[in-house]
Amino acid sequence: MTGTDxxxxxxxxxxxxxxxxxxxxxxxxxxxxxKAVLPRDLIExxxxxxxxNTYHLYLRPGDERIARHGGLHRFIGWxxxxxxxxGGYQAFSLGERRTIDERGITFQSHLDGxxxxxxxxxATDIQANLGSDIxxxxxxxxxxxxxxxxxxxxxxxxxxxxxxCRQRFLALxxxxxxxxxxxxxxxxxxPRRSPEGVGxxxxxxxxxxxxxxxxxxxxAQATVELGFEAYAVGGLSVGxxxxxxxxxxxETTPFLPEDRPRYLMGTGTPVDLVEAVALGVDLFDCVMxxxxxxxxxxxxxxxxxxxxxxxxxxxxxxxxxxxxxxTCRQFxxxxxxxxxxxxxxxxxxxxxxxxxxxxLDTMKRIRExxxxxxxxxxxxxxxxxxxxxxxxx
Amino acid sequence: MTGTDxxxxxxxxxxxxxxxxxxxxxxxxxxxxxKAVLPRDLIExxxxxxxxNTYHLYLRPGDERIARHGGLHRFIGWxxxxxxxxGGYQAFSLGERRTIDERGITFQSHLDGxxxxxxxxxATDIQANLGSDIxxxxxxxxxxxxxxxxxxxxxxxxxxxxxxCRQRFLALxxxxxxxxxxxxxxxxxxPRRSPEGVGxxxxxxxxxxxxxxxxxxxxAQATVELGFEAYAVGGLSVGxxxxxxxxxxxETTPFLPEDRPRYLMGTGTPVDLVEAVALGVDLFDCVMxxxxxxxxxxxxxxxxxxxxxxxxxxxxxxxxxxxxxxTCRQFxxxxxxxxxxxxxxxxxxxxxxxxxxxxLDTMKRIRExxxxxxxxxxxxxxxxxxxxxxxxx
Numbered sequence: 032m033t034g035t036d037x038x039x040x041x042x043x044x045x046x047x048x049x050x051x052x053x054x055x056x057x058x059x060x061x062x063x064x065x066k067a068v069l070p071r072d073l074i075e076x077x078x079x080x081x082x083x084n085t086y087h088l089y090l091r092p093g094d095e096r097i098a099r100h101g102g103l104h105r106f107i108g109w110x111x112x113x114x115x116x117x118g119g120y121q122a123f124s125l126g127e128r129r130t131i132d133e134r135g136i137t138f139q140s141h142l143d144g145x146x147x148x149x150x151x152x153x154a155t156d157i158q159a160n161l162g163s164d165i166x167x168x169x170x171x172x173x174x175x176x177x178x179x180x181x182x183x184x185x186x187x188x189x190x191x192x193x194x195x196c197r198q199r200f201l202a203l204x205x206x207x208x209x210x211x212x213x214x215x216x217x218x219x220x221x222p223r224r225s226p227e228g229v230g231x232x233x234x235x236x237x238x239x240x241x242x243x244x245x246x247x248x249x250x251a252q253a254t255v256e257l258g259f260e261a262y263a264v265g266g267l268s269v270g271x272x273x274x275x276x277x278x279x280x281x282e283t284t285p286f287l288p289e290d291r292p293r294y295l296m297g298t299g300t301p302v303d304l305v306e307a308v309a310l311g312v313d314l315f316d317c318v319m320x321x322x323x324x325x326x327x328x329x330x331x332x333x334x335x336x337x338x339x340x341x342x343x344x345x346x347x348x349x350x351x352x353x354x355x356x357x358t359c360r361q362f363x364x365x366x367x368x369x370x371x372x373x374x375x376x377x378x379x380x381x382x383x384x385x386x387x388x389x390x391l392d393t394m395k396r397i398r399e400x401x402x403x404x405x406x407x408x409x410x411x412x413x414x415x416x417x418x419x420x421x422x423x424x
Numbered sequence: 425m426t427g428t429d430x431x432x433x434x435x436x437x438x439x440x441x442x443x444x445x446x447x448x449x450x451x452x453x454x455x456x457x458x459k460a461v462l463p464r465d466l467i468e469x470x471x472x473x474x475x476x477n478t479y480h481l482y483l484r485p486g487d488e489r490i491a492r493h494g495g496l497h498r499f500i501g502w503x504x505x506x507x508x509x510x511g512g513y514q515a516f517s518l519g520e521r522r523t524i525d526e527r528g529i530t531f532q533s534h535l536d537g538x539x540x541x542x543x544x545x546x547a548t549d550i551q552a553n554l555g556s557d558i559x560x561x562x563x564x565x566x567x568x569x570x571x572x573x574x575x576x577x578x579x580x581x582x583x584x585x586x587x588x589c590r591q592r593f594l595a596l597x598x599x600x601x602x603x604x605x606x607x608x609x610x611x612x613x614x615p616r617r618s619p620e621g622v623g624x625x626x627x628x629x630x631x632x633x634x635x636x637x638x639x640x641x642x643x644a645q646a647t648v649e650l651g652f653e654a655y656a657v658g659g660l661s662v663g664x665x666x667x668x669x670x671x672x673x674x675e676t677t678p679f680l681p682e683d684r685p686r687y688l689m690g691t692g693t694p695v696d697l698v699e700a701v702a703l704g705v706d707l708f709d710c711v712m713x714x715x716x717x718x719x720x721x722x723x724x725x726x727x728x729x730x731x732x733x734x735x736x737x738x739x740x741x742x743x744x745x746x747x748x749x750x751t752c753r754q755f756x757x758x759x760x761x762x763x764x765x766x767x768x769x770x771x772x773x774x775x776x777x778x779x780x781x782x783x784l785d786t787m788k789r790i791r792e793x794x795x796x797x798x799x800x801x802x803x804x805x806x807x808x809x810x811x812x813x814x815x816x817x
Contacts, residue, residue, distance in 0.1 A: 062762075062763075062766045062768060063759075063762065063763075063766075064763055064766075064768045064770045066768065066769055066770070067769040067770070067773075068770070069750075069770060069773060069774070070754065071750070071754075087766075091762070091765070091766060092737065092758070092761075092762045092765075096737065096738060096758070099738060100738075100740060100756070100758060100759075101740075106756070106758070106759055106762075107759060108754040108755050108759065344485065344489065345489060345492060345493075347493060347494075357462075357464070361463070361464075361501040362501050363493070363499070365485070365489070365493060365499070366456075366493075366499055366500060366501065368485075369455075369456065369484070369485045369499075370455075370456075370457055372484065372485075373455045373456075373457075373480075373484060375455060375457045375459065376459055376460040376769060376772055376773070377457045377459070377460070377461070377462060379769055380460075380462060380769070380773065381462070
């Protein structure tokens with residue numbers, strides 16, 4: 032029994048707000064709240080870290096307001112770790128009239144049309160105000176597909192932005208500001224490591240380069256050269272086929288340090304999680320469990336289940352007989368369908384509770400499979416259950 | 425220390441699903457779910473009984489489906505008492521092209537336009553299928569204001585409908601159907617009474633007559649003559665001034681049996697609760713705490729508070745410093761405002777948790793005040809706090 036199975040690893044990520052067992056999944060709390068559930072629900076389903084979106088919080092209620100409130104943890108009533116993204120992706124996808132140049136991303140707020148310029152320095156400052164445990168560098172968002180030249184140019188710009196982010200981050204740390212004096216987010220394979228050396232916020236670099244492997248490798252090497260507490264793989268899950276994503280991830284992770292967590296941003300399906308862990312990834316976030324829950328799609332041990340389907344009208348069984356969550360313990364598929372069809376808020380709450388439980392349980396299964404060197408089996412099980420053919424909807 | 429203070433009484437209502445301490449407030453679970461909270465939340469805030477709407481459940485998912493599911497309690501995952509209304513009020517207010525004649529209420533579903541005839545017998549059958557602890561008779565809905573003649577004619581029709589409801593109810597009981605063999609809902613002043621004699625569903629009669637006292641009195645006497653397990657005062661909180669409502673209630677309750685709970689339907693504000701208890705009322709339901717919560721209005725120990733108000737943007741205090749609910753323990757007014765303004769589902773959940781706590785705590789304060797013969801003081805306190813002048817919004 033070891034902490035690795037092939038390239039998959041189990042470990043612990045040490046942050047100012049406590050340990051995170053990896054591989055880990057982060058529920059997404061875009062506006063400082065994971066939609067339809069409360070912090071106590073997140074603890075119940077086993078979430079050890081959540082993600083919050085810098086773009087949304089910067090615009091509303093404002094990072095300075097949150098700083099006055101004592102930081103994001105206190106503001107939202109969550110005292111476990113928080114990772115914030117840089118805001119770049121949302122500024123580009125949600126902002127209006129957005130343009131990108133060397134300075135950063137110029138956009139108008141989707142809320143009130145106000146004009147903003149998100150620079151690497153600004154993205155770093157905002158995250159320092161939020162006081163998240165893990166801050167991300169500002170990167171340029173590249174669509175799929177992208178030509179070699181586009182990917183190379185975008186990756187180079189991201190590198191220049193990353194360097195500026197790091198410079199600002201270190202300057203803030205030296206000032207003894209929000210980012211405290213010593214790097215957090217150490218990551219080691221088990222056995223558990225005491226949290227010595229943990230001080231303030233950590234900053235993760237991001238590898239870009241589209242699906243062009245050599246550009247990815249160059250990005251990884253240069254980003255590691257800049258020196259961050261840990262590293263993410265960005266710019267995937269943007270429309271490319273899953274196998275191409277897996278290939279890109281698999282060719283990138285070997286160039287990221289063994290002793291630091293690796294974060295695959297914005298991914299994914301349950302199968303994606305197992306596949307990516309097998310390629311050496313430790314950290315994930317995705318809106319899929321929460322968003323799909325609100326749309327009535329449940330993830331279960333026998334596949335996806337669309338609770339609005341009329342076939343569940345008289346189904347007295349639980350959403351997932353193999354699940355121990357509150358939703359599955361207390362309510363039938365028939366009732367969940369009724370709540371969904373009737374437009375009850377409780378439908379969103381119960382479905383989200385279940386889907387997050389499924390995702391967090393999946394991470395637990397993954398960690399156990401690594402311990403017992405049975406990740407290949409788990410991968411096969413998940414592939415079979417979530418294949419299109421066996422979908423239970 | 426006794427179980428009464430003037431005309432106010434404390435007691436226990438005995439139902440097939442357990443005891444209810446009275447005076448009691450019933451959160452409204454229109455479609456088989458109290459909006460924005462889960463059954464475990466209801467238990468946490470101290471709800472001992474909830475109300476469900478027969479009209480909604482009859483149309484969707486259907487009372488027969490619920491019966492196949494083992495009844496409403498099992499369907500919705502709530503094993504404490506449930507009271508169902510007759511469906512008449514909603515058939516009249518929500519149904520389309522509705523007409524009323526001696527047979528009952530003809531209407532078209534607001535969901536799919538299908539045609540329905542809700543008779544007294546049908547309303548009784550539906551509630552038997554639902555298996556609620558307390559069923560209500562079908563009454564005719566009278567608006568405010570109504571002339572003497574209108575009120576008298578409507579009250580007379582209600583009496584005829586009540587007689588038909590009772591006949592059907594007793595027939596179902598004799599058949600040994602859903603309504604079981606012995607009347608539930610005994611009600612006694614403390615000390616606690618053992619639940620002997622509790623069998624199946626109870627049926628409450630409803631006093632009508634608008635704000636015409638002599639018609640109310642006649643209705644009360646005739647309804648008691650018909651012989652129900654207990655009695656409700658209906659047709660109030662329909663637009664009449666509060667003082668006129670109190671007067672009408674106060675002139676009616678003396679004609680309802682001392683040893684049976686008295687239920688004032690669809691009421692009311694926190695002040696209404698204290699006022700009506702002082703007039704001898706034991707049971708209430710109202711959408712106000714849940715609906716207002718979703719609109720951002722909180723009930724607090726210092727009055728009503730509109731959480732969307734900009735003055736709370738930087739307010740780090742709890743919604744109500746004197747409240748011990750999860751919302752007030754864990755979150756600031758600034759965060760609650762943010763959630764509301766950002767349109768987060770959690771806003772509805774947290775606000776509803778708080779408002780229901782305030783209502784259930786109010787009932788507890790009322791029961792304690794009766795015990796200590798200090799209800800007059802409580803009434804004065806609530807009047808002062810919730811007067812327009814001191815509103816804290």
